[in-house]
Amino acid sequence: MRVAIAGGGLAGLSCAKYLVDAGHTPILLESQAMLGGLVAAWKDADGDWVETGLHNFFGAYPNMLQLMGELGILDRLQWKRHALIFNQPEKPGVLSWFDVPDWPAPFNIIVSILRNNDMLTWNQKIRFAIGLIPAIVRGDEYVLSMDKYTFTEWLKMHGIGEDISTDVFIAVCKSLKFIDPDVISATVPLRALNKFLQQKDGSCIAYLDGAPPERLCQPIVDYVTERGGEVHTNSPLKKIVLRPDGTVDKLIIRGVDGNADRDIHADAFVSAMSVDAMKAFMPEPWQAMPYFQQLNELEGVPVINIQIWFDRKLTDIDHTLFSRSPLLSVYSDMSNSCKEYANPDKSMLSLVFAPAEGWIEKSDTEIMAATMGELAKLFPNHLPEPAQVLKYHVVKTPRSIYTAIPGREQFRPTQVTPIANFFLSGSYTAQIYFGSMEGAVLSGKLTAQRVAEQAVTLTKELVAS
Ligand SMILES: Cc1cc2nc3c(=O)[nH]c(=O)nc-3n(C[C@H](O)[C@H](O)[C@H](O)COP(=O)(O)OP(=O)(O)OC[C@H]3O[C@@H](n4cnc5c(N)ncnc54)[C@H](O)[C@@H]3O)c2cc1C
Numbered sequence: 001m002r003v004a005i006a007g008g009g010l011a012g013l014s015c016a017k018y019l020v021d022a023g024h025t026p027i028l029l030e031s032q033a034m035l036g037g038l039v040a041a042w043k044d045a046d047g048d049w050v051e052t053g054l055h056n057f058f059g060a061y062p063n064m065l066q067l068m069g070e071l072g073i074l075d076r077l078q079w080k081r082h083a084l085i086f087n088q089p090e091k092p093g094v095l096s097w098f099d100v101p102d103w104p105a106p107f108n109i110i111v112s113i114l115r116n117n118d119m120l121t122w123n124q125k126i127r128f129a130i131g132l133i134p135a136i137v138r139g140d141e142y143v144l145s146m147d148k149y150t151f152t153e154w155l156k157m158h159g160i161g162e163d164i165s166t167d168v169f170i171a172v173c174k175s176l177k178f179i180d181p182d183v184i185s186a187t188v189p190l191r192a193l194n195k196f197l198q199q200k201d202g203s204c205i206a207y208l209d210g211a212p213p214e215r216l217c218q219p220i221v222d223y224v225t226e227r228g229g230e231v232h233t234n235s236p237l238k239k240i241v242l243r244p245d246g247t248v249d250k251l252i253i254r255g256v257d258g259n260a261d262r263d264i265h266a267d268a269f270v271s272a273m274s275v276d277a278m279k280a281f282m283p284e285p286w287q288a289m290p291y292f293q294q295l296n297e298l299e300g301v302p303v304i305n306i307q308i309w310f311d312r313k314l315t316d317i318d319h320t321l322f323s324r325s326p327l328l329s330v331y332s333d334m335s336n337s338c339k340e341y342a343n344p345d346k347s348m349l350s351l352v353f354a355p356a357e358g359w360i361e362k363s364d365t366e367i368m369a370a371t372m373g374e375l376a377k378l379f380p381n382h383l384p385e386p387a388q389v390l391k392y393h394v395v396k397t398p399r400s401i402y403t404a405i406p407g408r409e410q411f412r413p414t415q416v417t418p419i420a421n422f423f424l425s426g427s428y429t430a431q432i433y434f435g436s437m438e439g440a441v442l443s444g445k446l447t448a449q450r451v452a453e454q455a456v457t458l459t460k461e462l463v464a465s
Contacts, residue, residue, distance in 0.1 A: 001455045002027060004251055004266035006237040006281075009037025010437055011425040012272030013220040014067060014444025015451075020227040022452040027264060028229070029253055031236030035221065037274070038400055039212040039437065049211040049341070050393045053305045053400075054332055054350040056320055057208065059201030061438040063445060071219045077206040078339060082108075084203065086171060086322045088118060092380040095321070100204070106136070106197035119168050124160060131158035135194050140432065143194055146186040147409045154186035171322035174329035177404040177435065178303045178354035185406045188434055205320055207332075210340030237273070240283050240422075247421050267458075268451050272425040272444065276300045276399045291418050297411035298428055300399025302360040304353035306371055307334075309390040314347040314382045325374040329354040346390070349375075356396075364394040401435025402428040415447040420454070423447050 001024045005012045008030025016026035034040050041051040057064060057077055068074045082100040096118035100108045113125060120128070131154075134142045146154055151173060169189065173181045176188055196203040208215050221231045238254035238261060251264040271278045275298045286292045318336040323329065331351035335343040351371060353359065359367060376383040402408065412430045415423050425447035426440065433439035 001025070001267040001451070002265070003268045003270060003451055004029065004264045005270040005272050005425070006251060007037065007270075007272030007274075007277070007426070008032075008035040008217075008231065008233065009272060009274075009426070010039060010217075010440035011427060011429075011444040011447070012037075012270070013217055013224075014063075014441040015270055015272055015425045015447045016224045016229055016231070016444075017067065017070075017220050018445045018448030019451060020224050020229050022448060022455075024448075024452065024455065026224060026229040027266065028224070028231045029235040029237060029251070029264065030231075030233045033233055034213050035217040035231070035233060036213045038397065039216070041211040041213050044391075044393065046391075048309070048348075050307060050395065051211060051305065051350065052395055052397060053303065054320075054330060054334075054352050055208065055212065055437065056330070057206040057437065059204040059206075060195040060199050061433075061436075061441075063433075063442040064438045067220075067441050067445075068216075071223055073215070073219050076209045076215050078209050078337070079204060079206045080319045080337070082201065082204045083112075083319070084322065085317070085319055086119060086168070087324050087378055089324050089377065092377050095317075103200075105200045105202065108200060109197050109203065127158060127160045131155075131160065132190075132193065132197070135190050136197060139194065140191070143187055143190045144409060146190055148406055149186040150182050150406055151184050151186045151189050152182040154190070155181070171324045171329070174354045175322060175352070177401065178301050178329065178352070178356065179403065179405070180355060183355075183405055185404050185408060187409060188404045191432065191434070207337045209338060215340075237281055240269070240281055242283050242285060246285055247419055268421045268423065268454065270423045270425050270447055270451070272447075274300055274399060274426060275402055275428040278424065278426075286419070289418055291413060294411040294413060298402045298408060300397075301401060301403040302356040302396075302398050303400045304356045304359060304367060304397070305395045306349075306351045306353055306367065306392060307395075308349045308351070308368075308371070308375075308392040310347045310349070310382075311388040311390055312346060312382070312386075313344075314349070314379045314387060321378075323351070323374065323378060325377065327353060327359075327370055327374050331378075360396055360398050364392075367394050368392055404434055415443065415450045416454075423451055423454075 003026045005028045016028045019026040041049050084098040086096045088094045098112045098116050100112045169181045173184045234256045236254045239252040241249045243249045248269045253262050255261045320330050320332050329352040333347045334341040334350050335348045414430050425443050427435045429443045431442045
């Protein structure tokens with residue numbers, strides 16, 4: 001079958017990869033000049049990569065690891081020491097480590113929490129451990145049932161005070177979904193913790209050894225095109241054209257750079273665009289259908305990523321750090337963490353600025369000034385002086401992953417739609433890894449499976465008729 005896929009983020013790419021594996025022919029159409037969507041990156045005038053966001057891979061990403069293994073690129077992941085590291089606002093420049101010992105799960109995580117006395121009191125540790133028991137025992141059924149609460153509400157229900165929320169969990173929630181614990185669904189941090197407690201290396205972090213478009217997306221493109229698939233950038237979907245019965249007839253792709261629009265005919269069609277883009281292209285006859293109406297309950301969350309090049313080394317830490325700053329989320333010195341950006345003399349910080357609500361409209365200069373104010377607390381020996389900023393880039397994403405507030409799980413659509421030849425893919429669709437790279441890869445794989453199943457059904461119907 002020919003399968004047209006609109007959207008060349010990780011979901012669309014993964015879908016194309018698994019479609020060629022199933023013997024189908026994907027035609028992937030990406031609106032931008034580069035692939036990757038939320039993992040896209042481009043070079044600035046000096047030839048330095050600018051990334052849409054700082055991206056961490058985890059041991060608990062089975063589908064991403066399987067995909068990279070199938071592509072023969074697993075060695076491109078640079079695994080870091082198994083630990084979570086937090087800044088301590090009350091002690092500028094001092095770090096607090098949750099070192100995870102090389103023990104079986106869940107004991108390794110439990111020991112790492114018990115050993116850390118900087119951020120949790122014994123009372124908090126015990127109450128939190130008791131609170132987690134239903135998640136460990138009842139698993140995902142319990143985790144999903146907590147989607148009606150914010151994480152702050154869940155903590156209060158378990159007698160864990162506000163202080164623990166401000167200390168540790170603001171940082172964790174911001175890193176997971178770019179929003180605070182009093183806004184995020186309790187399901188998100190509980191499921192992440194549950195995954196980390198189940199798998200020995202689940203919380204171990206890895207970095208890609210270079211920019212995602214070259215080091216992750218391109219191998220998928222090569223794999224797909226070598227097997228007869230097509231990948232087209234600069235190919236924005238303009239319209240989904242329907243047949244009288246409401247199924248998809250064709251996609252119209254807008255011509256760019258003076259080229260004419262073109263029609264894409266296929267046997268099946270996939271939207272691997274973000275939920276916000278999909279809503280914008282929804283054909284009018286579909287809008288009254290409950291399946292498509294539920295998309296109105298999902299909306300991308302704003303986030304900002306900042307990369308700053310300094311004239312000297314600020315740190316030698318080769319890892320992700322939780323800033324515990326009111327404005328910033330996680331950050332890393334990419335000159336230590338990423339092989340392609342390695343520099344023994346100068347730091348390049350990549351920082352996630354979240355929550356970005358109220359900041360996304362501000363100028364780059366204002367965002368940078370606020371960021372430098374926070375960095376002075378994280379690197380008091382170097383900032384505001386003597387370290388000098390050589391250059392910086394601010395990348396704003398007004399609508400990124402879907403906003404994981406309470407009650408959203410029920411609205412995340414299945415990859416199969418009520419339209420026989422139309423499917424959805426994307427990290428917002430129904431799968432257990434929320435808005436993440438792992439979720440995108442898994443959703444693409446699930447969509448490819450559903451398309452392949454549909455192909456079998458169609459063939460049987462044709463044979464029968
Ligand atoms: C700052 C930041 C940090 C992050 N950190 C992490 C992390 O550490 N770990 C992690 O696992 N995840 C992280 N994520 C989340 C992760 O990047 C996403 O969940 C994942 O990449 C989403 O992939 P996707 O394919 O579902 O969607 P997208 O990447 O949004 O892909 C959708 C694609 O559709 C294209 N498109 C839109 N409109 C059209 C059209 N009209 N025609 C054709 N194509 C169109 C877009 O250009 C895009 O390429 C982060 C995200 C951000 C923004």
